[in-house]
Amino acid sequence: MEQIGIGVIGTGFMGKAHARAYNAVFSAYPDLALQPKLVGVADINGEAAKRTAVQFGFERHTSDWKSLIVDPEIKIISITTPNVMHREMAVAAAQAGKHIHCEKPLAPTAIDAKAMLDAANSAGVMTQVGYNYIKNPLLKLAKQMIADGELGEITSFRGVHAEDYMADPKILFDWRVDGSGGEGGAIQEIGSHIIGIARFLLGNIVEISADLETVLKTRPDADGTPRKVMVDDVARMIVRFDGGFSGSIEANWLATGRKMQLGFEVSGTKGSLAFTQEHLNELLYYRAGDPAREAGFSRIETGPQHPPYANFCPTAGHQLGFNDLKTIEMAEFLTAIAGGARNGPEFLEAYAIQNVIDAALRSSKERSWVTVK
Amino acid sequence: MEQIGIGVIGTGFMGKAHARAYNAVFSAYPDLALQPKLVGVADINGEAAKRTAVQFGFERHTSDWKSLIVDPEIKIISITTPNVMHREMAVAAAQAGKHIHCEKPLAPTAIDAKAMLDAANSAGVMTQVGYNYIKNPLLKLAKQMIADGELGEITSFRGVHAEDYMADPKILFDWRVDGSGGEGGAIQEIGSHIIGIARFLLGNIVEISADLETVLKTRPDADGTPRKVMVDDVARMIVRFDGGFSGSIEANWLATGRKMQLGFEVSGTKGSLAFTQEHLNELLYYRAGDPAREAGFSRIETGPQHPPYANFCPTAGHQLGFNDLKTIEMAEFLTAIAGGARNGPEFLEAYAIQNVIDAALRSSKERSWVTVK
Amino acid sequence: MEQIGIGVIGTGFMGKAHARAYNAVFSAYPDLALQPKLVGVADINGEAAKRTAVQFGFERHTSDWKSLIVDPEIKIISITTPNVMHREMAVAAAQAGKHIHCEKPLAPTAIDAKAMLDAANSAGVMTQVGYNYIKNPLLKLAKQMIADGELGEITSFRGVHAEDYMADPKILFDWRVDGSGGEGGAIQEIGSHIIGIARFLLGNIVEISADLETVLKTRPDADGTPRKVMVDDVARMIVRFDGGFSGSIEANWLATGRKMQLGFEVSGTKGSLAFTQEHLNELLYYRAGDPAREAGFSRIETGPQHPPYANFCPTAGHQLGFNDLKTIEMAEFLTAIAGGARNGPEFLEAYAIQNVIDAALRSSKERSWVTVK
Amino acid sequence: MEQIGIGVIGTGFMGKAHARAYNAVFSAYPDLALQPKLVGVADINGEAAKRTAVQFGFERHTSDWKSLIVDPEIKIISITTPNVMHREMAVAAAQAGKHIHCEKPLAPTAIDAKAMLDAANSAGVMTQVGYNYIKNPLLKLAKQMIADGELGEITSFRGVHAEDYMADPKILFDWRVDGSGGEGGAIQEIGSHIIGIARFLLGNIVEISADLETVLKTRPDADGTPRKVMVDDVARMIVRFDGGFSGSIEANWLATGRKMQLGFEVSGTKGSLAFTQEHLNELLYYRAGDPAREAGFSRIETGPQHPPYANFCPTAGHQLGFNDLKTIEMAEFLTAIAGGARNGPEFLEAYAIQNVIDAALRSSKERSWVTVK
Incomplete structure (x- = not known):
């Protein structure tokens, strides 16, 4: 067992989630070759950095993220700042030889993502991007069942990620809707999750026809003046996979009312799977060919038979939560750094997701089908 | 109370469903001004016509549908034959001055539908098309809640009608997949339902981008020879409503596994509704602004407070079934004929639905957005 | 095909439900040897009788139920009046040689039920009692699966019938709560259903420990005076079946909030079944021994593979409703009268249910286990 | 912030769960006055103790639990060994002045529990018992809603804890079924949870009628010889609360098939709540008096409006898992030790739960109602 130094940039929801997961990872995965050590945390708000250091046990804190980059004790940089800052930070970290865990979406545009990918490749560092939902043991099961042919030939995919955190027209204009980095809105922030899941389960998306809609045309700024929203509220896509099947x-x-309607249904000639993150510990499975009188969608509940559930609990019925998914994510990143399996998603995969988003933006603007790069 | 003579063409699932509903309608709606009388039933298979006549109490049966058209005792013709035969029958019935109930979808193409509509208009007869699912008391409630502004401004619609009755690649090639009338496949047969529901709840669809896919390229004919499938297995559409909002x-x-996944979610700034025909006696409703600690989707169960549920049962908790929806449909048709409310959907509405389907076929072929006529 | 004359006593919810079902039965069961003919309907309120006659097509109506009993054209008497009147009517009908369909619960007490049973047996007439919920194709499936050993050895039963129609303390004192016939309250009115289901699925209940509670001690009469409630609001029972297993x-x-929480869970060493009438078209089934990664409760949806669903609809996904269950009930009664299968429940079974209720009343009073007669 | 030394006895599921929670607690509750420090872990299997020490970062490990008791650096003892060993360990810990967290159920019998309670009281140490499910933010909400009168007068409680981990008759005879400590089986191991929840929500249970059944009379020992099972497989209870209402x-x-069917339904004159641990992030709530057309059970999803959810995640829709509940439990114990709120459940409450269990055992044996001590 060896320790590896961690530096976390950002102390918001995700900054804390990373720190929490790094703290939890070793006891969940006692066979990990590398044990994370929380060395430094950075936040432009120095007080926030300090508080977070105390909360999670970082040895140092700073208001200057660059000081983490140059810290020789730090080998892994976690980037959890807003999207537009990812590129600069990741490139700097890569150039300093740090392994990089960057929150999703990787960058505002595919161009930025490509620059980050190139920097990481040049430096030969390991990367990971925070698409935590695919770390769910049941999504691993879904992927395996599809790979094992249990669904037969895939005939259709339907995916959605819908929430309501921007549904109130009185929500103020802010960075999420100003589009200053060239990025999308809902498609970028949450669409990237369901695009990532689609790719995780079914492979490359090669063609896309999209309609990105700004439903609430303006939002008030702090003094009540309407400001024009520059990004999509709702993105609808029809996609073709290179496996030859299609989806939406x-x-x-x-x-309104949806807090985490992140789900999908995959149909094949021999079976189907349905999932929603609203019930993240359940996967619905229909097996064609079961005796007719008893056929139906089965509600599979997560248990120790679905790795890595048993790392958290030895018996069935004890559900995993969001933070556990984040712990799995960190464990897999550390495993990859230590030379083990590379489960990603690495920058390469996040770049591919961003290419789908870019294609959707382009398709919507041109009102036509486009090929995904 | 006056009797009105009924003639039913076709004795399959829908022919029987019509007869059953005509028989049930009066006791459910004792205040109806017109009581249906089953005069004649036609089927090209004369034995089937005879059996059906006995089963449902028709006075006469015939293998020649035209004899129903000329029967002076018959005032209403129910057309339940395959889609490609609707036009000839409906035009003949209209010209003979009969009111017409025609099963959905109205016709293979909008051209056919228009001819039927024109014939009915010229003759001044009443029409109805068998979009039974919108007869559900809870869909009436949904429409009313939207009209009452309970959802605020509509921001999104998501609709789906998915079943698995063609999922097995070994299902034989037949009229449903030969496209001989110029019609679609899944979009025509079941897509028309969800398009109809979308219009019922939210009004006109004015623009559409569609992808109609033939997933199973061939199906075997009776001797096992693969025949090329000419229609869509899966249709995906992005649509714009003239209310200014969009949907899919x-x-x-x-x-695979879905027997009646006919459902939707409508979101608005003040609330949302979700429904699936898999639980046809439930409507989910989220009201924005409820006290935060108690907010959530409510599961509304049908009861006598939701007309016309009470026509079937005076107390809550006793669920309606498919055949009851068909009874409502017939009651409303008879009401319209008697000069009461015209709830339709009439040929005009079914023509509008067909125009959406035609636009989707066109859009998919041209791979571009098209305007719905 | 032969017609058989029907007389219905009572024109409330159940009187109408019987008439509706008699009208529907022949087209659902065209092979029935006997076709019901609605001859007469009686209600102490002559106007109600008249309206009901018109609504359902009875040939005659009367305010004197005895005139139905003596009507030679009537061969079947349906008794749908309040519980306390069943005995007199049923005994009279039996003595007149009529077959008897009596609504549940059969009678206030087992003594009354026994008298009715004896009268029917002496007269050699066929009987049926309106426990409609067991007519559900999925409950027939459940019974069959248990009989086929798919659950292995039964280890436990949990049944409940909960509704909220008496939950409001302001509901007026009436015959349901005066206990004048010696009967129970909730146990009699709805408990009889779940007791009937328990027996239908699993056989005789031989021992019982019950607690019958009057939660709302008084209810106001029409002028607001509190009147003492004489029956149970909630009945809780622990029961032993003669199969050697137990249940609650x-x-x-x-x-409050429950409109039809009528459900059960049966567990066995090889499988389990769970059901609620809230989703009457679904049965949940867990098969022990399925591959671990895919095991889970399957949601079986009713379809034509579950007789007699296909009598109502030839294709899956089209749900049955309450009135359809009533139609099945009538069809099976007519079948029995015609010399076919006797599916019951006959008076003998209803008497057995009443014996369980009587035992529960006794157990609760004595605060001890009692043997069911 | 001050550190407090922890010693954990036992390294099974719960030993690890405690260690994991102690490690997680401070970052979830950064305002805690006391921060746990993992000082020592004991297991009779010294290797297991060593491995667990490494896994969770304990400073010391031992095969002799008594060495933790005498360790001056340790102020809190966590007892996670089998039930029969709790008393000796807890009494020793109390006498040594340690605060004690003991897993549930507290002890085999109420006599043992009382001895532990007395020892803790004499020593003036703080105690907590591992009834983690009540730490769920939604159960706290449920308790609060009941206390606030949102359900009106309570009319009924129905609780169940059903799992299938002993359902297979081939499961070997072991300590869980030998009854050597005088304890129950299912009632003790899982029944204690639902009894605890009933008390948490609704207060004291004062009278009980129980039936404890040994369904599988024998289980094989390692060489296949059938051994007589001495404890209950299924326990059914009818209970009276001192609030004047009853339940089961x-x-x-x-x-079979149930992995965590731990749930309840509480009804009152103004509302109802329903919950199952199978969906631990949801609480169903029915509010009587809502507009009739829109009334229904609302599915409340946990969010930051339900303390202490926000300690784990700042935004809605990110579900808590089992381990998070355990973290809340530890945080509340540390809070109590630091002089803050005493949320328990302390030994006093666990003793009360054990008294209910003892009463149930007595009632079942005597086949009569008994008063809970």
């Missing part, structure tokens, strides 16, 4: 994907941050 | 619609008859 | 049963008419 | 409780470890 929706991202929607105006879905 | 999917029709899919390969959805 | 609850009847509760104060269950 | 079931504990069942033979419930």
Whole structure:
């Protein structure tokens, strides 16, 4: 067992989630070759950095993220700042030889993502991007069942990620809707999750026809003046996979009442799977060919038979939560750094997701089908 | 109370469903001004016509549908034959001055539908088309709640009708997949339902971008020879309503495990509604602004407070079934004929639905957005 | 095909439900040897009788139920009046040689039920009692699966029938709560259903420990005076079946929010079944021994593979409703009268149910286990 | 911030769960006055102790639990060994002045529990018992809603804890079924949870009628010889609360297919709540008096409005898992030790739960109602 130094940039929801997961990872994965050590945390708000250091046990804190980059004790940089800052930070970290865990979406545009990918490749560092939902043991199961042919030939995919955190027209204009980095809105922030899941389960998306809609045309700024929203509230996509089948994907941050309607249904000639993150410990499975009188969708509940559930609990029925998914993510990143399996998603995969988003933006603007780069 | 003579053409699932509903309608709606009388039933298979006549109490049966058209005792013709035969029958019935109930979809193409509509208009007869699912008391409630502004401004619609009755690649090639009338496949047969529901709830669809996919390229004919499938198995649409909002619609008859995944979610700034025909006696409703600690989707169960549920049962908790929806449909048709409310959907509405389907076929072929006529 | 004359006593919810079902039965069961003919309907309120006659097509109506009994054209008497009147009517009908369909619960007490049973047996007439919920194709499936050993050895039963129609303390004192016939409250009115289901699935209940509670001690009469409630609002029972296993049963008419929480879970060494009438077209089934990674409760949806669903609809996904269950009930009664299968429940079974209720009343009073007669 | 030394006895599921929670607690509750420090872990299997020490970062490990008791650096002892060993360990810990967290159920019998309670009281140490499910933010909400009168007068409680981990007759005879400590089986192991929840929500249970059944009379020992099972597989209870209302409780470890059917329904004159641990992030709530057309059970999803959810995640829709509940438990114990709120459940409460269990054992044996001590 060896320790590896961690530096976390950002102390918001995700900054804390990373720190929490790094703290939890070793006891969940006692066979990990590398044990994370929280060395430094940075936040432009120095007080926040300090508080977070105390909260999670970082040895140092700073208001200057660059000091983490140059810290020789730090080998892994976690980037959890807003999207537009990812590129600069990641490139600097890569150039300093740090392994990089960057929150999703990787960057505002595919161009930025490519620059980050190139920097990481040049430096030969390991990367990971925070698409935590695919770390769910049941999504691993879904992927395996599809790979094992249990669904037969895939005939259709339907994916959605809908929430309501922007549904209230009174929510103020802010960085999420100003589009200053050239990025999308809902498609970028939550659509990237369901696009990532689609790719995780079914492979490359090669063609896309998209409609990105700004439903709430303006939002008030702090003094009540309406400001023009520059990004999509709802993105609807029809997609073709290179496996030869098609699907639809929706991202929607105006879905009143929905807190985490992140789900999908995959159909094949021999079976189907359905999932929603609203019940993240359940996967629905229909097996064609079961005796007719008893056939139906089975509600599979997560248990120790679904790795890595048993790392958290030895018996069935004890559900995993969001933070556990984040712990799995960190464990897999550390495993990859230590030379083990590379489960990613690495920058390469996040770049591919960003290419789908860019294609959707282009398709919507041109009102036509486009090929994904 | 006056009797009105009924003639039913076709004795399959829908022919029987019509007869059953005509028989049930008066006791459910004792205040109806017109009581249906089953005069004649026609089927090209004369034995089937005879059996059906006995089963439902028709006075006469015939293998020649035209004899119903000329029967002076018959005032209403129910057309339940395959789609490609609707036009000839409906035009003949209209010209003979009969009111017409025609099963959905109205016709293979909008051209056919228009001819039927024109014939009915010229003759001044009443029409109805068998979009039974919108007869559900809870869909009436949904429409009313939207009209009452309970959802605020509508921001999104997501609709799907997915079943699996064509999912098995071994299902034989037949009229449903030969496209001989110029019609679609899944979009026509089940997509018309969800398009109809979208219009019922939210009004006109004015623009559409569609992808209609033939997933199973061939199906075997009776001797095992592969025949090329000419229609869509899965149709995915992005649609714009003239209310200024958008949505997506999917029709899919390969959805393994799904027997009646006909559902929707409508979101608005003040609330949302979600429904699936799999639980036809439930409507989910989220009201924005409820006290935070108690907010959530409510599961509204049908009861006597939701007309016309009480026509079937005076107390809550006793669920309606499919055949009851068909009874409502017939009651409303008879009401319209008697000069009461015209709830339709009449040929005009079914023509509008067909125009959406035609636009989708065109859009998919041209791979571009098209305007719905 | 032969017609058989029907007389219905009572024109409330159940009187109408019987008439509706008699009207529907022949087209659902065209092979029935006997076709019901609605001859007469009686209600002490002559106007109600008249309206009902018109609504359902009875040939005659009367305010004197005895005139139906003596009507030679009537061969079947349906008794749908309040519980306390069943005995007199049924005995008279039996003595007149009529077959008898009596609504549940059969009688206030087992003594009354026995008298009715004896009268029917002496007269050699066929009987049926309106426990409609067991007519559900999925309950027939459940019974069959248990009989086929798919659950292995039964280890436990949990049943409940909870509704909220008496939950409001302001509901007026009436015959349901005066206990004048010696009967129970919730246990009698709805508990009889779940007791009937328990027996239908699993056989005789031989021992019982019950607690019958009057939660709302008084209810106001019409002028607001509190009157003492004489019956149970909630009945809780622990029961032993003669198969050697045990279970629990609850009847509760104060269950705020519940409109039809009539359900059960049966566990066995090889499998389990769970059901609720809230989703009457679904049965949940867990098969022990399925591959671990895919095991889970399957949601079986009713379809034509579950007789007699296909009598109502030839294709899956089209749900049955309450009135359809009533139609099945009538069809099976007519079948029995015609010399076919006797599916019951006959008076003998209803008497057995009443014996369980009587035992529960006794157990609760004595606060001890009692043997069911 | 001050550190407090922890010693954990036992390294099974719960030993690890405690260690994991102690490690997680401070970052979730950064305002805690006391920060746990993992000082020592004991297991009779010294290797297991060593491995666990490494896994969770304990400073010391031992095969002799008594060495933790005498360790001056340790102020809190966590007892996670089998039930029969709790008393000796807890009494020793109390006498040594340690605060004690003991896993549930507290002890085999109320006599043992009382001895532990007395020892803790004499020593003036703080105690906590591992009834983690009540730490769920939604159960705290449920308790608060009941206390606030949102359900009106309570009319009924129905509780169940059913799992299937003993359902297979081939499971070997072991300490869980030998009854050597005088304890129950399912009632003790899982029934204690639902009894605890009933008390948490609704207060004291004062009278009980129980039926404890050994369904599988024998289980094989390692060489296949059948050994007589001495404890209950299924426990069914009818209970009276001192609030004047009643309920039922079931504990069942033979419930094939159920992994965590731990749930309840509480009804009152103004509302109802329903919950199952199978969906631990949801609480169903029915509010009587809502507008009739829109009334229904609302599915409340946990969010930051439900303390202490926000300690784990700042935004809605990110579900908590089992381990998070355990973290809340530890945080509240540390809070109590630091002089803050005493949320318990302390030994006093666990003793009360044990008294209910003892009463159930007595009632079942005597086949009569008994008063809970």
